[in-house]
Amino acid sequence: MLITTLRREWLTNPPRELLAGAVATFALIPEVIAFSFAAGVDPQVGLYGSFVIGIVIAFAGGRPAMVSAAAGSVALVAAPLVASHGLSYLFAAGLLAGALQIVFGLLRLGVLMRFVSQSVRTGFVNALAILIFAAQMPHLLGEGWQTYVLFAVALSLIYGVPRLNTTIPSPLIAIVLLTAAASLLQLPVKTVADLGRLPEALPIFAWPTVPVSWETLRIIVGPAVAIAMVGLLESLMTATVVDDLTKTPSARDRECTGLGFANMASSLFGGIAGCGMIGQTVSNVKYGGRGRLSTLFSCVFLLVLMVALKPWVSQVPVVVLVAIMVMVSIDTFNWSSLRAVVAHPRLSSTVMLSTVAVTVVSHNLALGVLVGVLLSGVFFTAKVSQLMDVAPEGDAAGGPLTYRVTGQVFFASADAFSESFDLDAAAEAGVRIDVSQAHFWDVTAVAALDKVVGRYRANGIPVEVVGMNQATATIVERLAVHDKSRPDFSKP
Structure with a gap:
């Protein structure tokens, strides 16, 4: 060899x-x-x-x-x-x-x-x-x-x-x-x-x-x-x-x-x-x-x-x-990148052109790449945050109002998550938050979940969180501040 x-x-x-x-x-x-x-x-x-x-x-x-x-x-x-x-x-x-x-x-x-x-x-x-x-x-x-x-x-x-x-x-x-x-x-x-x-x-x-x-x-x-x-x-x-x-x-x-x-x-x-x-x-x-x-x-x-x-x-x-x-x-x-400026997604072209502009103007290769990496991160974060969705589903049999959460909940999408829940629309039987198609990534996401759960409880509305995957359950168990011992907050 x-x-x-x-x-x-x-x-x-x-x-x-x-x-x-x-x-x-x-x-x-x-x-x-x-x-x-x-x-x-x-x-x-x-x-x-x-x-x-x-x-x-x-x-x-x-x-x-x-x-x-x-x-x-x-x-x-x-x-x-x-x-x-x-x-x-x-x-x-x-x-x-x-x-x-x-x-x-x-x-x-x-x-x-x-x-x-x-x-x-x-x-x-x-x-x-x-x-x-x-x-x-x-x-x-x-x-x-x-x-x-x-x-x-x-x-x-x-x-x-x-x-x-x-x-x-x-x-x-x-x-x-x-x-x-x-x-x-x-x-x-x-x-x-x-x-x-x-x-x-x-x-x-x-x-x-x-x-x-x-x-x-x-x-x-x-x-x-x-x-x-x-x-x-x-x-x-x-x-x-x-x-x-x-x-x-x-x-x-x-x-x-x-x-x-x-x-x-x-x-x-x-x-x-x-x-x-x-x-x-x-x-x-x-x-x-x-x-x-x-x-x-x-x-x-x-x-x-x-x-x-x-x-x-x-x-x-x-x-x-x-x-x-x-x-x-x-x-x-x-x-070929000149043609790609038009053909590629606008954000990708913006990153490429920004890297070129900063490097050429400053004559500093590290600064140009740093700006490009930061822009890539910001654009990626913004794009991923838009993929998160919270959809309410009523129960005709008089059961709890279910909110189905899909996508990634993290610092960039946490505010949109917490603002998607309507207290006035809550059913008498309470609210169920189904997160089986979602993932909570950081302390900001857990704080947003805390905020939603606490808001419902403060108004006397029963709330249940279901479907957490193992990783989400672990971070919630470690970081959540609401009373996890109550039966209306459960893990799968």
Whole structure:
């Protein structure tokens, strides 16, 4: 079994895995450097972090073919800490964030992803696609005509070459050809060297130089929790996207612990914390990445490019990498969701669009998903509460008036339940409340039942509750405050 798993995850079509990982690497370079600037750190901090995270997650992660690295969402959280206390405190926060993620995984809290609806997932993916596309615009706006020509040619190669040959990923062909052309023609376009200082050596182990004190913990605990939660959320959402693309499951709890170990290792080797990268992951999967080898090679190749092949990589036109990321954003966006906005229920479409809007406006992935999950919960609660019904049925033989309750009685439907009973309509023989087709879920539901029973009794009207299922009877027995010893309140 172990041998089979190792072969499937590491040895399935190695050439394809290596080429797919190489494409993901070139898609990483501009993003990681940009995110490093957003966090207020040198590009090498982001690149070191991406290398270390990729190495660890390739072995410890729970989702083969997923690319993890320094991410924009983590950079936004980290920036205030770097600005106020410096780089060492960022590394300390990354260590604590990694430890929290390990605990999250050990407690098997990955199951919480079940509460993220498909509408929220679609909104998350679409919002990321929009953000990826928008992040490329600063590299294009205000540039010379040569940049736009290279951009158009790069897109033509990326989308045109696969019609003729699919052996080598077209983005790699575009990078090689256009880098050579730009160098030979000496085109005045920005290159990778213009983005910032690149690494000159391998990362080395170093413990964060911060005081070990309660004051340090006070400073880093807030950012650490934010980094941990944002990283987990983005990684788990990215894993879900890969699940859908490859029709294979992922081990969510293992992904949580793997990400924790990766972020702790990154912080100990001078790198920023990170998480799953949906754009680069989609690129990897699109070009055939299915196992852990593509993930491992994407980060190893990144360091090789940045250190061993630095002179060559420095000459790669930024606009070619921008074209690759534009392709990634186009492939990431769920275009069928545009038709689904009209075809799907209005509330589902509202959740999806709200997730997109909040994420794009705030540039905060966690906030966008949180709003989507909350809206899903509110809409679901409202929908379920409307399914509760109380129907009176008179007894021609002069027996008690029967109210038949159907559906779910809980905090959202409790008021409607209690307001459905009419004191004036009560028969002389009393009232029977039949709850055999209903379920009482919480203390608010039991309080509503108490209220109805108490109201009838206060007016001298006999009342009987019948048909409670075992779960309802148990919660009523524990929480009801009326006199359950009286014969007019019975359990089945």
